[in-house]
Amino acid sequence: MIDREGPVPPYRQIANALRARIASGEIPPGRRIPSLVELEDEFGVARDTLRKAVQVLKDEGLVETVTGMGIYVVQPDNAPSGG
Amino acid sequence: MIDREGPVPPYRQIANALRARIASGEIPPGRRIPSLVELEDEFGVARDTLRKAVQVLKDEGLVETVTGMGIYVVQPDNAPSGG
DNA sequence: TCTTATTTGTGCGTATGTATC
């Protein structure tokens, strides 16, 4: 799942994978993405790595984190699309 | 924000900047300094560098780390002034 | 209110590889 030989670091690969799921509608707006524990299990990486991957998506405005709840896909209404 | 040309290494500059905020009262005793993530964003340096900067302030007794909470400005009451 | 479970937030310590001075 994660290619540790290539030039793309794991945290970027994970960010890309999650972004693809969001873009494809697999994880629609308002929905939660898998928890860090589940992602740990799925990708076989440390939380630190997931934290960085999530940070990338947060930076892009694709997701938002809520302590005690999870990480949610930002809805178009909430998206900073300039309006 | 960080001068990478001068003789003062970034971790020292950051330590100085934080020390100034504490001295000026911008971050009063008992208050938390920005998290490492926020400082990463603000200064544009690696976590490794931030941790060294914080270590300087800890060495000076200006701040204390509380696990799971953050890094706090030491209160005069708690200062190791010999009491 | 308290306990239990889940989930994110925050920092510590450590390690590897690369690069500059």
Place this chain on the structure above:
DNA sequence: TGATACATACGCACAAATAAG
């Protein structure tokens, strides 16, 4: 060779918010 810095990654401990009972 050493200090400094960046990028990446793993494992660990503890705190806070949320949810359910």
